Amino acid sequence: MRYKLVDPEPFRLGEFKQKIDETHGIHPDDRYLKPGRIPHIWCPGCGLGIVLSAFIKGMDSMEVAIDNCAVVSGIGCTGRVAGYLNMDTYHTTHGRAIPFATGLKLAKPEMEVVVFSGDGDLFAIGGNHLIHAARRNMDLTVICVNNFNYGMTGGQAGPTTHIAAKTVTTPYGNCEYPFNLTHLAYASGAVYVARWTSFHARYLIESVKKCFAKKGFKFIEVLTPCPTGYGRPNRLGSGLDQMKVYRDNSEIRNDINPMEAESGLNGPIIVGEFVDREKPTFFERYTEGVLAKASAG
């Protein structure tokens, strides 16, 4: 066989560097953002940027060394978070961020490993991984951005879509029951479980800080507006309208049993820090229960 191939355009490092010069370093958070990657791809009114910003603020106030933190994402609009953070970031396959992060954490136990992904990614295709990582009490912080639909692929229904909600794949209204993510995380063994909305940015920062200070499987659900995918078919208005609903309908109930923490489409939204408990992590148990015995022969 002979080959006939095209000459692709080369990578232009110069242009790239110029873009960095022009667009980077103009906001205090740029220190945590990958040079040349902002503006991000998210829609106007999307809540994802707030969650990213709150994460940065939490990390900054805990003085977590940037090179001691890795972020792993799955696929989706939320999955793109990894690509914007200026640290070691891994954008894996759909649903597989948690097992990838598990391998990374076990190879580098001294690093903080954070998983950032969407509700579809973490609870539909990746649901099995999530419950097992929680069961093992793997030392990971999982931040799940719940926009009640599959944003990236154009607004299909997912495991969190409210009953009767309209999406492009539930044109007559959704007939499936949604998961209560906090309840599932709690029941699976998570040692820290919180739910906020993107309106509750300051509380979210506090939760992020707690996660950096705590060992074990920590889970934060953040409800965010997705005006493009979920807002439009359900007539929820703009991202701002949705943020106002979060402001007006949310009730902070710390320490409520997550089973009772509702988050209806139009009803009350219960937010708060639902669970904060202590339990040895996988690695602690492995070190004491396995490594110690194996090396003792």
Added chain:
Amino acid sequence: MKFWRLPLDAEEQIIPVGRLFIIADRCKGCNFCIEFCPNKVLEASPDFNRKGYHPPVMKPNHECNNCGLCEVICPEFAIYSTVEEKRRFTEVDLVRYEEMSSGEGKGEQE
């Protein structure tokens, strides 16, 4: 909380005065900062930025108190504030706080 008169310790109350930085071309016009600024000091600029959105601007004769909320709540990393100076609490502030606690301009997370 409602103040019916200037608090007794008002002499000692120091308010920070923020300097606001708006990176107009990063803004996507979501209006989160304008809506949720607890001091209601922002409004949409009549001008368009490069992307075609109206970024926020400071309302004339208003003062940012560097609370930092807009910085967190902006999804685009387009706005932030720093402390410019600190000044004493005055009668004018009292009136403003009264307005706010009566529901007008309800701030974040109440």
Added chain:
Amino acid sequence: MSKSRDVLTGEHFLNGDEASAEGAIAAGCRFFAGYPITPATEIAERMAKRLPAVSGVYIQMEDEIASMAAVLGASWGGTKSMTATSGPGFSLMMENIGLGMMMETPCVVVNIMRGGPSTGLPTLVGQGDVMQARWGSHGDYGVIALTPSSPQEAFDMTIEAFGLSEKYRLPVIVLSDELIGHMYERVVIPEKKFLPRIRRRKPRKAPGEHLPFQGGEDLVPPMACAGEGYRLHVTGLTHDEMGYPVITASAQERLVRRLCDKIRRHAGDIIRIEEEATEDAEVIVVAYGCASRTARESVHMARREGMRAGLLRLLTVWPFPDGRIRELAARGVKGFVVPEVNYGQIAGEVERCAAGRDVLMVGLMGGAVHTPDLILEAIKEMV
């Protein structure tokens, strides 16, 4: 014998699975994630016992998808890592094997082939995953797959697989089979100082200067791992030399061609074949893994009966030794006999290179290996 030794120098009586596990540990593997499956379970069991003794991590994941993902994560954490499975699990791993190809992640996947498709023959031999090893994940990429034909080779080739995975930065597949995996034979483990030292190539340039996905002369970029200060973005999306997602035809052209070419261009360095009595042979038997053991016997029988038969044994099925088959075809052999425990996956490759010479596929669908007579008959047919 101290339990905490990583290289168990000496003579052992091991099956192929155990030998693979020992090879991995001797190569420096310190992370194993897997999910039980016959006939590969003995690898996991050996790893569960041995890895903690050398301060490594063994974890049983919830499935093979997770196992493969964890292996990639551990590799980015700077640890040599491996998983082992059989057909059904290999199918589940394909998604993240593709991710490993795209992220250029060194690691080793051992597949102890059993009869398929689907659940097939859990306890019996097969060689039906050869094409899956080559093309199983979607898209184009270069592949390296080694095919041991004895427990000793399972040991040696697992070490070699780690070496190749670091050298070319990709998941390398050890494509063994149930027969080899469960066969007990003498395995000699050499002294540590005689084993290759496998090191990860680190960037020389400082963070900020290093282009993490720009191949050098050998098309393989050096690798900075998590926590080393490089702050890389590593993605399964098509990316540019910085590692940033770029969804364009030209970025795809540059990246995917390099992923293929880094293996194609070094095929000569990677390919390993072994020949016996091929110099004057008019019939060449091409075989690998379990089938090559019988094939050798059949060639000996044919020689004894005065037939000029020779054996070309593939130690690597991928990359395929196109060049050598072409040479033999051009030299005027009558043809090639290809016994394999599938319906002609490698026979088709041989035919592609045989320039019109006769190719006789001797296929078994799985559950048993060829008898020497069956292959001998095929040789006779061709002579």
